[in-house]
Amino acid sequence: MEEQNKKILLVEDDPNFGTVLKDYLMMNDYDVVHAKNGMEGFEKFKKDDYDLCILDVMMPYKDGFTLAKEIREKNTDVPIIFLTAKAMKEDVLKGYKVGADDYLNKPFDSEVLLMKIKAIMQRKATDSVADSKQFEFKIGRFDLNSKLRFLKFDGGEPTKLSPKENELLRLLALHENDLMPRELALTKIWRDDNYFTSRSMDVYIAKLRKYLKPDPKVEILNIHGEGFRLVINKDS
């Protein structure tokens, strides 16, 4: 279902070659953003998070090395691959000095590029879970572990939650005692907002209410036409 594709920033000034390469990468399940020069490349880089940058070395206005240096200033970790027409030693060294992860001389075989990309992504696979998002919530007498997707009542046996149940409860918990707009859940979790996803969400609300029944102080209230509210009653 929602296996997120890896995002690649491709900076290449030759429009023909750039387009072909972009299409080829997209055919291989990468999300590709194509910038036509160094300036544009840096703008695009600042606007989004990428898993990999592929930079042409020789470009007008701003060459690949300069761009790489700017990218490195903002992010020390993104892998960078350089593309270059000439196989000049100085260039290669300069590239590595800037923190390149790999180097390819044009013309190169596209399959080789694919393999290099794969190899680099694999290396990076390790430190993927750096996100220090919030994964644990206390909801009345419940404990929600949103990373392991389970809900515990009074520290007893954990109940497993499905991905959607988990995400929805997490969103509600993030807005505890406050309005969690329908639209928010639909766009964040269902990535679409229509009649059916909306009904689907209602089904999940029903499921969550069932899970939360053991603690009468915890309830999910509806705000007609607006959304839902996870309330935890403090009164005795």
Added chain:
Amino acid sequence: MEEQNKKILLVEDDPNFGTVLKDYLMMNDYDVVHAKNGMEGFEKFKKDDYDLCILDVMMPYKDGFTLAKEIREKNTDVPIIFLTAKAMKEDVLKGYKVGADDYLNKPFDSEVLLMKIKAIMQRKATDSVADSKQFEFKIGRFDLNSKLRFLKFDGGEPTKLSPKENELLRLLALHENDLMPRELALTKIWRDDNYFTSRSMDVYIAKLRKYLKPDPKVEILNIHGEGFRLVINKDS
């Protein structure tokens, strides 16, 4: 503290070239062990821990790829650089499939090699500390020795583990009680992530569960669509 030099295993059958390269690397503060063929290379590899392997592809008796595969069975993490005379695409692809970190065509510039080595070492240095050198684990009533690939129950007779069984259990143990993402195991151990490797992994999970059956407190739980979790129940 004393800064320990990085250790490199160089496997190269051409004695002249090999010696020159070795000296050059040593001049640049690496400890180099030079093996003259694949057989010898593997022997030396088993006897010591290396930070990097540089393998010639074409060698008598045992070529670089075969050697790399054997090395990978013992250690999934050491970076490997291949040296090859011909720039054949098939070779390059084969190399990456075995888990190469980089590739160099002879004749190459020694400075370029140095840069590549530096870049690779740097990458490894920044890699997550989670999978640092840790080879012995206590898993409930089991002892896993991941270096020697065996599993002991209650200190009894050790059961031998195959390389894949071993790596998988080790990864699970490293993430004890926590999520071990599917993707992580697939990229780290199988070096590829597709339907079949994924099914293969499931088969290994089944095997591990069988091994771990003797201790009912130890289980491998699945988190649908995410991965697995090795839990060790502490309750009495």
Added chain:
DNA sequence: ATTATGTTTAACCTTACATTAACAATCGGA
């Protein structure tokens, strides 16, 4: 070559999930 060992592929079955449908209950404005 034959055997032992390790790994992948195939097959079949079970479970987990998400969506959709159907119908009841409720809300809120005309």
Added chain:
DNA sequence: TCCGATTGTTAATGTAAGGTTAAACATAAT
């Protein structure tokens, strides 16, 4: 108060993921 829109709830369905076993395949050891 009535009616359409929204929400509550349960069940049915279809699909994807995972569990398990055995056969096929590959490779190393003998």
